[in-house]
Amino acid sequence: MTDSTLSEVEKKQQYNFNKLAKRLRHNVGDAINHFNMIEEGDKVMVCLSGGKDSYTMLDILLGLQKSAPINFSIVAVNLDQKQPGFPEEILPTYLAGIGVDYRIIEEDTYSIVTRVIEEGKTTCSLCSRLRRGILYRVAEEIGATKIALGHHRDDILSTLFLNMFYGGKLKGMPPKLVSDNGKHVVIRPLAYCKEKDIVRYAEAREFPIIPCNLCGSQPNLQRQIIADMLRDWDKRFPGRLETMFTAVCNVVPSHLADPKRYDFANIKADGQPRADGDKAFDKEVFSDPARISIMDSRKPIQVEAACGEA
16 A cells, blocks of 8 residues: 555545544534533533543533533543452543543442342442442532533433333433432433444544443343344434434324323313324324434424423
């Protein structure tokens, strides 16, 4: 391969990476704007696990911080759960190298989980509860006004199907919510980002990925089964995941069946046209999934209202 050919290859790689980075920044910026995730003077606690998602979230938020029209600070927080063989030097070295304020919190949740959970059973539920409680405590200690988690679009869809298939609920993972103790606002800046884009970005940026041995060693996890299903759909039916995520942001309570969310008991025919009326006698019109976009299919105000309700 000649020097000139190599130069063209490098130029193409750089061009593709720039497109990818721009798309991710755009998606994160849209999510922040639509849900008012970050406000003037916020102190954002970015939860960093050492995985591709949280590295990407931190990297993009640091970039947006430089150009944002508001001032906000960032503190990266990692919870060292004392898993055997955990390379505890990697994150401090990386975070010090990029010059971001950070905290490493050491809590031996690994021993608790392995002691309490029977061998062969999934550990995720207890592990996440312990981790969440610690992160809430740390957020309060450092005065963080927002807690940023690295869940992306595919995580949101996976949670939706997990709840439908195994929990009997039409419930997903909201881009913004108040913590269960009522003291913190939790945000998910990657809510509009595709996992496959994050994978490519993390590889290009060469983040020092740290695998979670506790989770990764568990076969046949329900979440993994759902994730495999979504990846298969995405491969065989391009555009399907985009359509499903758009549906999450286009909730129509009057056409579901939850009397707690819609007052079915008291609806009456009053002779007035209704936006939420029955369309059973109208022909349904379905679009090509590849052409459906969460950004283009509705006006911004409708996107915000629908997603907020979801």
